[in-house]
Each structure stands twice: as C-alpha cells, then as structure tokens.
Amino acid sequence: MSPTLTDASPVFTDPADSLAIMERTRSTAETFGIPLAVLAELTHRCPLQCPYCSNPVELDRGSTELTTDEWKKVLSELAEIGVLQIHFSGGEPTARKDIVELVQHATDVGLYSNLITSAVLLTLDKLSALADAGLCHVQISFQGNEPVVADRVGGYRNGHVKKLEVAKWTRELDLPLTVNAVMHRQNLHQLADIIQMAVDLDADRLEVANVQYYGWALKNRAALMPTIDQIDETSRIVEDAQVRLKGILDIDYVVPDYYALRPKKCMGGWGRQFFNISPSGKILPCHAAETITGMEFESVRSNHSIAWIWQNSEAFNRYRGTGWMPEPCQSCEFKEIDFGGCRCQAFALTGDAGNTDPACTLSPRHAEIFKLAETESTEGRDRFIYRNFKGGTLEPDADDVHGR
Amino acid sequence: MTELRSNRRISVSEASKPILPRHARLKFDETRQRWVILAPERVLAPDDIAVEILQLCDGERNVADIIDLLVAKYAAPRDDIGTDVVAMLQDLADKGFLTQAREKTA
Numbered sequence: 172m173s174p175t176l177t178d179a180s181p182v183f184t185d186p187a188d189s190l191a192i193m194e195r196t197r198s199t200a201e202t203f204g205i206p207l208a209v210l211a212e213l214t215h216r217c218p219l220q221c222p223y224c225s226n227p228v229e230l231d232r233g234s235t236e237l238t239t240d241e242w243k244k245v246l247s248e249l250a251e252i253g254v255l256q257i258h259f260s261g262g263e264p265t266a267r268k269d270i271v272e273l274v275q276h277a278t279d280v281g282l283y284s285n286l287i288t289s290a291v292l293l294t295l296d297k298l299s300a301l302a303d304a305g306l307c308h309v310q311i312s313f314q315g316n317e318p319v320v321a322d323r324v325g326g327y328r329n330g331h332v333k334k335l336e337v338a339k340w341t342r343e344l345d346l347p348l349t350v351n352a353v354m355h356r357q358n359l360h361q362l363a364d365i366i367q368m369a370v371d372l373d374a375d376r377l378e379v380a381n382v383q384y385y386g387w388a389l390k391n392r393a394a395l396m397p398t399i400d401q402i403d404e405t406s407r408i409v410e411d412a413q414v415r416l417k418g419i420l421d422i423d424y425v426v427p428d429y430y431a432l433r434p435k436k437c438m439g440g441w442g443r444q445f446f447n448i449s450p451s452g453k454i455l456p457c458h459a460a461e462t463i464t465g466m467e468f469e470s471v472r473s474n475h476s477i478a479w480i481w482q483n484s485e486a487f488n489r490y491r492g493t494g495w496m497p498e499p500c501q502s503c504e505f506k507e508i509d510f511g512g513c514r515c516q517a518f519a520l521t522g523d524a525g526n527t528d529p530a531c532t533l534s535p536r537h538a539e540i541f542k543l544a545e546t547e548s549t550e551g552r553d554r555f556i557y558r559n560f561k562g563g564t565l566e567p568d569a570d571d572v573h574g575r
Numbered sequence: 576m577t578e579l580r581s582n583r584r585i586s587v588s589e590a591s592k593p594i595l596p597r598h599a600r601l602k603f604d605e606t607r608q609r610w611v612i613l614a615p616e617r618v619l620a621p622d623d624i625a626v627e628i629l630q631l632c633d634g635e636r637n638v639a640d641i642i643d644l645l646v647a648k649y650a651a652p653r654d655d656i657g658t659d660v661v662a663m664l665q666d667l668a669d670k671g672f673l674t675q676a677r678e679k680t681a
Contacts, residue, residue: 207618253606283613308615347598
C-alpha cells in the first residue's frame with residue numbers, strides 16, 4: 172500500500188499546473204469535463220480603482236446584474252453538474268448586499284466557497300456572518316506593503332490599513348487566508364516587504380501575480396510595465412522566499428509573460444478547464460474574454476443550460492483544442508503545452524484573437540511588441556488611468572497634488 | 576487567540592491525533608465518482624487507501640490506533656503500513672491541510 176494525494180486541480184490561478192487527474196479518468200464520451208472550480212463575478216461595482224483591473228473596460232452596470240434568485244439558481248445548477256468550488260469575485264463581491272445569503276446557498280448545495288475581496292467594505296460582523304454561512308477561504312488583494320504606494324495604486328484612501336485589519340479578523344475567525352499581490356513597476360520594490368507582510372498576517376498562501384496586459388492594464392501599460400532588471404530581481408526574491416518559507420507560506424508566482432520566451436498556458440487552454448460568470452450572467456472562457464470585441468457569449472438568462480453552453484456554444488468551441496490554430500502554432504511541438512497562449516492578449520496586441528500570442532518568441536509580432544514594452548518601462552510615464560464606470564480618470568499630475 | 580502558523584506546523588508521529596481542518600473537506604464527488612479533498616484554490620484526489628486513512632482521522636484516534644486497524648484489515652507488516660501512513664499524513668500536514676485535536680486541559 173502506498174497512499175497518495177494527487178493534486179487534481181488545474182485552478183485558474185496556477186498556470187503551471189498540468190491537466191487534472193480527473194481529466195484523464197473521465198469518460199471518453201465527454202469531450203470537456205465540467206470544471207472543478209468556477210469564478211462568479213457578482214458585480215463590477217468596486218470602491219477601488221486599480222489601473223490594472225482585470226474587468227473589461229466596458230463594465231456591467233448594477234442594473235444589469237443577476238438578482239439574488241438568479242445567482243442562487245446558478246449556484247444550484249453548478250453544484251448539480253459537478254462543479255466543486257465557487258470563487259465569489261467581482262468587482263467587489265461584498266458590494267452585493269446579498270453576499271451572505273449567496274455564500275449560505277453555496278454551502279447548502281455543497282459548494283466549497285472562496286471570497287476574493289478588496290476587503291475595504293467588510294466589517295467584523297459581516298465577516299463573522301460569512302464564516303457562519305460556511306465560507307471556506309478568504310483572498311484579500313494588497314496593492315503594496317504600506318499606505319503611500321498601496322492607497323495611490325488602489326485609488327482609495329485608507330484602504331491599506333483597512334485591509335490589514337480585515338486580514339487579522341480573517342485569521343482570528345480561523346479562516347484560511349491568501350494574500351494576493353498584483354505587481355508592476357511602481358510596487359515591485361516592495362516585494363520582499365510584501366512577502367514578510369503575508370507571513371506577519373499569518374497567511375497560508377501568497378499569490379505574486381505580475382500584471383497581465385489587456386483591458387485596463389493595457390491602457391496603463393506605460394505606467395505599469397516592469398523593467399528587465401526588476402523582473403530578474405523579482406524572480407530571485409520569490410525563489411529565495413519559496414525555499415525559506417516552505418511549510419509556512421505557500422507562494423504562487425505568475426511570471427510576466429512579456430519577458431518570457433514561451434506564452435502562458437492561459438486558463439489551462441481556452442474552454443478546457445475553466446469558466447466564469449459575469450455580473451450580468453454571461454458565461455465566459457476567461458474573466459477577460461469580453462475584452463475580445465465581436466464575440467458573442469451566451470448568458471445564464473438564455474434558454475440553454477450552463478452545461479450546454481460549456482459544451483456547445485460557439486464562443487467556447489472557437490478556440491478549443493488545436494484545430495483553430497494558425498502557423499506558427501499549428502506545426503509547433505508546444506501546441507498542446509501552451510495552446511497558443513492567451514486569446515485576449517492576441518486580440519489586444521494584434522487585433523485578432525486567433526493569432527499566436529505575441530508573448531511567444533515565435534510570433535512574428537514578438538520582437539516589435541517586446542521592444543515597445545521595454546521602451547515604455549524606462550520612460551518614467553508613471554501617471555495612472557484609474558478604473559471606473561466613466562471609462563477611466565487620469566491621475567492628477569504629481570506637481571499639482573499637494574501632500575504626495 | 577490564533578497561534579502563528581509557523582508555531583503550529585505539525586510533525587506527525589504515532590501519538591498524533593490528526594483531523595482535517597474546516598477548510599479541507601473530504602467529499603465524495605458524485606459526478607466523477609471519486610473522493611476529493613476540497614482545499615483553498617485546490618482539489619486533491621486522494622487514492623482509496625488515503626481516503627480510508629482520512630476517514631479514520633476523527634481527532635480521537637491516534638496514528639498508532641489507525642495503523643493497528645489497517646494492519647488487522649490488510650494483514651500486512653506493521654512497519655510498512657506505519658511508514659506509509661505517517662508519510663501520507665505528513666504530506667497533507669505540510670500542505671497545511673491537517674491539524675491535530677487540541678489537548679484537553681484539566
């Protein structure tokens with residue numbers, strides 16, 4: 172006898188993971204098994220205005236959001252078709268007044284629930300109520316390790332101090348905590364301190380996620396793109412911490428693909444192991460998929476079941492597998508390794524989501540785009556365009572702002 | 576008050592009384608017809624023997640009791656089973672998905 176625990180989860184936050192053991196054991200009649208985990212973006216409303224927000228530039232208005240009853244029906248249906256985990260995200264999921272009710276419903280139908288939050292709207296009472304409703308895990312985003320940088324990046328005064336407080340409450344309630352740190356040129360100098368902050372907060376996991384450049388982040392690329400020296404330093408700091416903190420803090424590292432040789436296996440491949448549901452109920456192959464204009468995504472409000480949309484809808488099938496691939500992907504030995512990279516990035520940078528992701532050195536556009544990004548990283552254009560429902564607001568010039 | 580995680584890293588021995596913490600849930604997945612452990616951002620797929628061991632981890636039995644039960648059931652050498660059980664539980668503990676029943680204070 173030799174008992175084993177295989178990691179069965181190719182979750183969307185871990186692009187390095189291989190195919191699930193469950194994919195290999197599923198029936199051959201099913202072409203693509205129902206994902207183990209689904210991201211529910213309950214709302215695009217958010218008090219923060221991070222310039223790299225992963226939501227589409229065209230945000231869903233509050234009036235178009237699914238109702239409490241619609242979300243409950245969705246959660247029940249997800250559990251029924253075999254989804255095991257639900258990630259409540261946004262926008263800011265706690266901006267929904269029914270968040271406790273939705274977590275309770277997820278618990279009632281047997282889903283393992285995760286709250287992905289900016290934390291700034293949470294009170295101790297609300298967090299306790301979420302724990303009582305069966306919440307299993309909390310992930311809090313941090314924009315830096317101290318208020319000056321963090322509150323500027325988030326565009327929200329006193330946000331950092333509030334996040335620290337909520338992180339402490341999370342652990343006091345004995346909920347496991349993940350610290351999510353999105354990194355870019357203007358906060359990478361704080362990385363070592365952010366790692367220590369996660370240890371001090373008694374977090375279980377730390378996600379060090381370099382910004383991915385589409386949507387809002389692409390608008391802000393000149394202000395966010397790290398320099399090559401920063402990236403070298405970042406990899407060194409993360410690798411050192413992964414060894415030093417083994418068994419204390421689990422660190423997931425998302426490398427910036429602009430500076431990689433091979434593209435990331437985005438979402439584990441389009442329509443292979445992940446989908447998310449937008450605030451208005453669209454079922455998307457990735458949380459950024461709506462940045463690809465001209466694609467039609469089906470909604471939970473349609474007459475089709477969620478399972479049908481996953482298996483049969485045109486959007487999910489368009490870039491599934493390898494048949495759709497152009498050269499240089501089609502004859503590439505890595506085509507089933509990275510599935511041609513990221514469709515959203517291919518669209519954002521080349522205008523066609525069906526092209527090879529320019530992050531790949533084999534893309535004919537790679538040299539040109541890499542050169543541009545490298546140049547942008549050294550030009551010192553640091554002002555952000557803040558994310559909001561008005562289509563973005565340019566940060567005031569530093570010379571015009573007192574007290575910065 | 577919560578202890579710092581670094582202070583509660585578990586070293587599994589035959590005297591340990593292991594139990595899954597609330598954030599690691601052993602569940603039978605009806606759709607895929609297999610056992611899974613649901614954990615933050617992960618789903619682990621324990622094999623049949625790991626499931627059998629975990630079902631015996633109730634926070635009251637210690638690891639020695641669990642080994643004895645398996646030795647009786649499988650008629651295998653105690654050393655072999657003991658080594659495997661401790662290794663599997665330590666693996667789970669290192670991932671942060673195993674805790675110990677609190678010692679009752681008098």
